[in-house]
Amino acid sequence: MAAPLKQIYEIYPSAPQALLPLGVRVNDMVYAESLNAADPVTGAVSGDIKEQTSAALGKLRDLMTRAGGSLDNVGRAVGFCTTAEHRNAVDEVWMTVFPDINDKPAFKVLLAELPPGHLVRIDALALLGERRTRFDIPNVTAHDPTVRIGNWVFSSRCHGNEHATGKIVEGGVAAEAKQTLENLATLIKSAGGSEANIRQITTFGRDASYLEPARLAFEARFPDPATCPVLNQVINFVSPAMQVAMEMAAVL
């Protein structure tokens, strides 16, 4: 049973000629899809990767303000860029907007096809009136955090780090996937929930060879198809240090 729906509306840029919304608000949730550097009226896009990222994040700020909140309420964001060489630039601009490592949204940068001229796109989820709390696995460093905001928990992309050593577990995709699921369980528990709260797990690997072993690890961890989270399996950039990464979205 879903919570009662009270409020639903789209959020548009301030220019009256702008036709495409920046995002949608459902109750106290705000979802931004496809924030980019395009001019809201003409559609024209220009600038290098840093300038475009800055413009897209400017739209995120504008969206949150117009929704009645601020960047403080953003729980999770995803950057999409067209080449691995741009990932660091996206992250550098991101860190200027969210400079406090203890208070930033879950985040990841993926590679995707974008329209001609577009170098970056940002999607984000926010919960109005709520603030982020960061959770970590002891001894495991995370560049992008796992956060709880309101009754939501979002991880960034987690890896198969062993708690004892902090290093990626050896043994290939299957072992890494198993350890990563263990790490997600640790994170959701530290955020005050349990694995039953996980609604969605998205896995990331470099090529199709990782799909099956990652899925088998998921099925071993969540054997009941009736209650398991939704599994999305994406083939995309993952750091050379590992074979697989996973993220979760949970509702407490």
Add this chain to the structure above:
Amino acid sequence: MAERFVIQEVFGNEDADPIPQGICIGNVVHASRITGVDPTTGVLAEGIDAQMAAVHQNLRQVVERAGGSIDNVAQVSFFVAQREYLQAINPQWVQLWPNDDDRPTYKFMVAPLPPGVLVQAEFFAVLGARRELIHVAGVAHTNPIPMGVKTGGMVFSSRILPFEPTTGKPPEGFAAQATVVFGNLRTFLANAGAEPRHITQARIFIADKAEMPVMRQHWDQLFAGVSPQPVMHAVTYGAGTALQAYIEIVAVLS
């Protein structure tokens, strides 16, 4: 079961495209930027007809992957790169929804789209809920859409037209059209079992922004005693055409 909102991204083909096509929040599915990428090849289809067909296929795929069906779709917005492309909508639309008495509503706009993208769509669907079509007697779109849809306690209108219910035609002049639009909106709300206080979003489409005070006056009358008023967007649209004012609403019955 405890009351809680489910949130889940909805992907098209996540092997090939890591960008979600939409999101499911509670039982509301919202997808934006559905494009004419051929689901079998992963690249933009050639030409407006092929892109329009792919948009409809992708729309269907997104709502099905969210756990619903095209029966749950309430409202679709089409953005096209050129006005001529509008004629490509209806053949696909009636193929996906062949029943005249059971269709979502839509609106279309000419909008700046990225190069190569000829059409792009957004939609709202409510899972587990079935559409009920809302009409205003005497006021009909020439396109195969109802004036609005009520589903799962939510109401989505198309652009409510400035047509006189008695004649089915627009009156002369902005002030008369504004009066008719708000009159039709009141009828529409009544037919949907809704009141002005249920409106959560309204978009006013106005050919000449200088006429906004006229619309504002009707607006304030409609929402007399309602606090807070819903979010209102005023969009400059339709300059130089015979129809100078429309209004589109989303409402949540509670």
